Amino acid sequence: MISMEQSTQAQFGKFYYWENPQPDAIGRTVIEFLKRLPGPTHIHVTGADSSRCRAVATLLHGNEPSGLQAVFEALRQRITPIVDIHYFIPSVDAARQAPGFIYRMLPHQKDLNRCFREPFGDSEQDLLAQDLLQRLKKYNPECVIDIHNTSGSSPSFGVTTFMDERHDALASLFTHRMIVTDLLLGSLMEISEAMMPTVTIECGGVEDTESSLMATEGLLKYITYADVLSIKHTDMSLEFFHKPLRVELLDGSDIAYGDHSLIDDGVTLLADIEHHNFGYVGPDNRLGFVSGDLAANLTVMDIHGKEKLFDYFVLEEGELYPTRRLKLFMVTTNPEIARKDCLFYLVEAA
Ligand SMILES: [Zn+2]
Known part of the structure; x- marks a missing residue:
């Protein structure tokens, strides 16, 4: 006999499809829930009004x-959403590696x-991204939210590539900070212009206890409010941060974290640098140390590919300082993420 679980978790394309999972089928903890997901999973929950999703x-x-x-x-709370909800949970295999929720992606993936834009490759991740886009086309939801954690300790914020009331309304279900970016990296939210309003929600760090709480509170509003696309639902005003720039390591440089210079050819950022997330830094704030030339280690490109490093940073006897007042965010102390993605983002302080 085929069990209920097997029959409802059939795989179509890259995703397993699971319709209306019952509370007794999802386990008692989020780790048990994760273990019951067979791989990338699309969960479909029927809402009060199934004509919308x-x-x-x-x-x-x-x-x-x-x-x-x-x-x-x-x-678990058996909440009946107001419209149908499609949950897409792709990186189950990476998340399941013991002890759980350690790998951003599997090694070599x-x-x-970064896979949600053309040209699409043919790697497993590219195919997964395309499958997700196909499903969004098929179901045509009125909006999409993509929920993440920041890699370091941080307050929560939303990210959008598109500025209008619908995007503001979506973000303000969760948070009161909004980053407006025109950096196109291939992230899911970049479909906003061509498809439907899509906002990234960064809940703060995994170690910040309020992160999961705010994700849950925001999600419950998202699935139960009749209208999530107009700002009528909120009296909270958003604080905007426009056009952030990425501070990246150059090839041949490396990164470490500590209170003195730790590497010969590379950058050492202060171990507590993530405390500057959404705080101001200025010419008096030492951020770390660079051995060798600043321009041989770091780069800050604007969207036109113009180098802006010396507009924002100066090296004084091997110590790294901002040249002006800046606001930093997405500051990580994870060297792997700093190497592969970026050290942090900055915007000029108003
Ligand atoms: Zn993420």
């Missing part, structure tokens, strides 16, 4: 569990949240 993506990065925790809570 909304989508949620989460766990695009396997080490960012707050969104999955929120989905687990919504299912591409970052899934």
Whole structure:
């Protein structure tokens, strides 16, 4: 006999499809829930009005569990959404590596949240991204939210590539900070212009206890409010941060974290640098140390490919300082993420 679970978790394309999971089928904890997901999973929950639907993506990065925790809570509490909800949970295999929620992606895999733009490759991650896009086309949800955790300790914020009331309304279900970026990296939210309003929610770090709480509170609003696309639902005003720039390591340089210079050819950032997330830094704030030339180690490109490093940073006897008041965010102390992605983002302080 085929069990209920097997029959409802059939695989179509790259995703397993699981319709209306019952609370007794999802386990008692988010880790048990994760173990019951057979691989990339598309969960479809029927709402009060099935003529409309909304989508949620989460766990695009396997080490960012707050969104999955929120989905687990919504299912555990048997909340009937106001419209159909499609949950897309792709990076299950990476997340399941013991002890759980450690790997952003499996070794040698591409970052899934860089695969949502052309030209599409043929790697497993590219195919997964395309499958997700196909499903969004098929179901045509009125909006999409993509829930992440920041890699370091941080307050929460939303990210959008598109500025209008619908995007503001979506973000303000979760947070009161909004980053407006025109950096196109191939992330899911970049479909906003061509498809439907899509916002990234960064819940704060995994170690920040409020991260999962805010993800759950925001998700419950998202699935139960009749209207999530107008700002009528909120009296909270968003604080905007426009056009962030990425501070990246150059090839041949390396990164470490400590309170003195730790590497010969490379950058050492202060171990507590993530405390500057969403705080101001200025010419008096030492950020770390660089051995060798600043321009041989770091780069800050604007969207036109113009180098802006010396507009924002100066090296004084091997110590790294901002040249002006800046606001930093997405500051990581994970060297792997700093090497592969970036050290942090900055915007000029108003
Ligand atoms: Zn992420």
